[in-house]
Every structure is written in structure tokens, then in C-alpha cells.
Amino acid sequence: MLDLRAYRLGFAPALAALVIVAFSLQGVPDPLEPAEGTIEFDADVATDATRSLVRAAPDRRPESEGAARAAEFVRSRLEQIASGSVAEQRFEVAVDGEDVEAANVVLTLPGTSDRAILVVAERGTRSGNGIASSAAATGVLLELAAQLGVSGRERTLILASLDGAGAEGEGAQELVDALPGRTIVDAAVVISQPAAPAPAEPHLIVSSGGEDRPSQELIRTAEDTLQSRAQAAAGLDGSLEQVARLALPAAAGMQAALLSEGIDAVAVSGAGEAPLPADDADELSPESLERFGASTLALVGALDAAPPSGAGEPGSYVRLGGNTIPGWALALLALSLLIPPALPVALELARARRSGTARVAAGWAVEWALVGLAPLLGLYALTLLGLLPSPNVPFDPGRFEIGSTEVLAMLVLAGLAIAAWWALGLRRTPSGPDHTTLGAAAGAVCIAACIAAWLANPFLALAMAPLAHVVMAHGTTGRRRAAVVAPLALAALLPLAAVVLHVAGALDWGATTPWQLVVLVAGGGMGALEAASVAVALCAVAAVVRAALRSPRAGPGGGRPVRS
Secondary structure, three states, rough: OOOOHHHOOOHHHHHHHHHHHHHHHHEEOOOOOOOOOOOOOOHHHHHHHHHHHHHOOOOOOOOHHHHHHHHHHHHHHHHHOOOOEEEEEEEEEEEEEEEEOOOOEEEEOOOOHHHHHHHEEEEOOOOOOOOOOOHHHHHHHHHHHHHOOOOOOOOOOEEEEEEOOOOOHHHHHHHHHHHHHHEEEEEEEEEOOOOOOOOOOOOOOOOOOOOOOHHHHHHHHHHHOOOHHHOOOOOOOOOHHHHHHHHHOOOOOHHHHHHHHHOOOOEEEOOOOOOOOOOOOOOOOOHHHHHHHHHHHHHHHHHHOOOOOOOOOOOOEEEEEEEEEHHHHHHHHHOOOOOHHHHHHHHHHHHHEEEEEEHHHHHHHHHHHHHHHHHHHHHHHHOOOOOOOOOOOOOOOOOOOOOHHHHHHHHHHHHHHHHHHHHOOOOOOOOOOOHHHHEEEEEEEHHHHHHHHHHHHHHHHHHHHHHHHHHHHHHOOOOHHHHHHHHHHHHHHHHHHHHHHHHHHHHEEEHHHHHHHHHHHHHOOOOHHHHHHHHHHHHHHHHHHHHHHHOOOOOOOOEEEEOO
């Protein structure tokens, strides 16, 4: 039986970590003051530009003729602004496995310094005419360019119409790569789906494909302008939801691509983060376009007057009410939560080593880990062969529907795990070690997997930490152990399940969630170490449960033969 006293003593560091978290809280900065001026957003002009673009180029996929007409349409409008200069950036993007040519159209409005603010809108479409999304975003961008082009500017304003719908942020990456070396980008604002007929939160998108987040000063300023100009709440996640988004690095939208390039970026959206599922003619709301277009103009004006410094702010954090918790404090808490089960597991394995059963138990536990690694290795092999899609983050989840081929691929991956389990003979347990030693060995593997996850992504490790505590079912005796272990394992799985469900809801994955997770791992959005850690930890928990359910009569000769 595992030592419950050592387990309880192990919580002392966790309590100390909680105290450190409490003392690490930082206040949320005030929003930047709105700029003084008389420029106003003209929704009628933006709506006319939107409808004109759709008439000129209803199909704006990167490989279509309409994409070239749309680029020329935007370029001709921007060239009418005498105070700025227009450039075109041509590049290749991969769309559905094919390389196609795309073009960004960029207007630069010089300011009094080389410090710049980016204003970004996507122009292309994946399906439909994009009237409420990319077409409306382009209309807003053109109206912003017209208004900002005749106003005074402190910073250089770079307004970019990005191509490459269906690609993974290549347009944004090309824009950043082409910036002059002396340019310092203080902030970026992405215009997203501003004319949605049925506006939906969140209206401020701050998700990224990693641990870095926009500065709190930028977020607070965007919240303020949304409230004052659009009478809309930002709809930001609560603290637990923020941890979920940081634990599972999936995102949609250009702000994620810009954040990955080290630029402080947010997106102002009329309809949340996930792309609109249907976006065709007559699906445009001039009222929404006015509200979110005016908010974007006010935000750019505030940033131009006094761009966010981000001074003293952590790059990774979780907002809790009027405070922020720095990422390092939560990372310390996650690591401390692994100490309580680690102490009794270490004591048990030390005892088993003296009795000569630790080696057999460790080998059995490692074999369970191989069950988790088998489908992961298969996934990477299929990706290298080009049989699985591997998009970068951010990607449009609507591109990856589930069909017979996708179901077959997931069945193959599941079959690899089952085949490994069967081939390794894990139906039975070794006859030498007792259930406590087997459980401790599996628990050690689970703790090691959580530590590996911590090295890659501490927020993921925080969600995984309860898995390491399932081994304490072996701190009970007899039938009570068997009755406790299954509910304990299910409860420990809840944080990871909540992470997946929250991200799936935010990105509108729906029934395609299992396939989206496969695509996320195949594309590297979830790193190999993170994916392997989760797979190994889950299989280690299964081994802990298997050991706890072992028949008490299983002794020498009553289980799997001992391997020397």
C-alpha cells in the first residue's frame, strides 16, 4: 500500500507555490485614452465598397481569376489616397496541397516616426463570396484608409489587404517579413467578420498558437473601444478558459499568425473566432459593419496617439478579475502538484528494488507507454508520406471535414494502439510484483510524462497534473481500492476533457473534434513532446487502473511470466 503520510507531506510545496502565486499577482493596466479628433467611420461608404468588391470578384480563392481582380480592385482604391504609398507583395501559398500564387496589397501612411501600427484584413475566400467576412473586412479597411489618410498621424500606419484564404497565415508572415528592417511594430489590429448578420461573442480575439498573448494594455484598450463604439462586450475567456487555450495551442485568425511573429496583435470580430460557416450574398449587416468598423477606427486612433508599451507585462499570463497571474507562477504551481504522488511512488519503488521486483514492474509500465507512442509514431509516418494533412496554426477548421478517408485514418491509428497492447501481452500482469509495485511503476511513468509536458507547455502540465494522482488508489486496501480507482481516473481526466471541449467550442469543431486534434498534431501545432506526453500519461493511467483491478490471488505463477 502506498504511503499516504508521504503523500500528504508532499502537498507542502504546493501550498508554498499557491502563496507565491498570490504574491505574483499584477494589476491590469488602464486602457489607453481615445485619440482626439473628428474623423468618423462612414458605414455607407464601407458597405458600398464591400458590395462592389463582391460584384467584381465573388470568387476570391487564391487560385481563381477573381483573386487577381480583387487585388486590383483594392489597389486602385488605395492608390487614390495621396498621402500614402501602395505596394504589392507576391508570394506562393499551399492550399489543399497545391502551391498557388497570392498577393498582398499594402498601403503605408508615413507618420513622424518609424514605429508602426498594422491594420490587417483578409481579402480572399475559401467558399462563398465572403460578403460578411473577408469582403466586409476589406470594405472596412478601405474606409479606414480613406479616413486615416487625411488625418494627422504620430506613427506610421500600415494597412494591409492579405491574400491566401485557406492557407495558414502565410499572408501575415509575408507582410511581416517584407517590413523594412528599421520598422518597429507597436501593435496590430485584425479586422474579422465585421458584417455578420447575427453578431456573436467573443468580439475580441486574443488566441495564439503558443503561450504568448497580446499585452494587457492592448486588450484593455480594445475592450474599451468595443464598449464605447459598438456597445458590445469583448467576450473574453475567464481564467480557467484562458488556461485551456494556453494548454491546447489551437487558434484561428490572422492575430495568431502575427502573435507567432512576435507582434502584439488582436482581432476585432463581429462573429467570434471561428470562420462563418455560410457567407453568401445578402448575408451582410450594415449595422454590424458600422459598429465594429467604428470600434476598429477608434482603436487604431488610440494606438496611434499612445501605442501600448507592454512594459513590465509577462508574455504569458492568465487574467484573473482585475489582476494577472504570470505564466511562470502557474508553471511553478503545476510542477509542485506532481510532488505529492511522486514521494510515495519513489518510496514504493525503492522498497521494490530491495525485494527485486522493481525492474519487472518498470518494464511492464514502459510497455504501457509504448501503447500510447505507437499511434503517435504512426501519425507522423502517415504525415511524412503525405497521407495526412499538416497545416500550421492558425488554420481554418472548415477545411478539414470528416469523410470515409478520415475515419479510416483514425481507425488505423486506434488499431496501432490495440495491436501494440496485444503484441506486448498487456492483457495480463507480471506474476512477480504485487499490485502496489505495478501501480507505482505506472505512476512513475505518468509523473515523468507530466514533467515532459511541463518542459514543453506548463499550462498543459497543469491540466494533466490530476492524472499523476490516480496512483494513490493504491494507498487503499482490498476491494476499496478497486472501487476507488475507476471513479478517480475518470475525475482526473475531466480537466483534459474540459480543455478539449472548450477549444472545440471556441473553434466550432463540433463532431470533427477527433479529426481536428489529429490535424493539429500532424501539423505541429501541438508539438511532438506535448503529444507524446499526453499519450503516455493516458496509457500510464490505464496501467494504474489495471494494476488496481488485479486479482488478489495473482501471485507467483498467477499472472504473466516474469521477464528477467
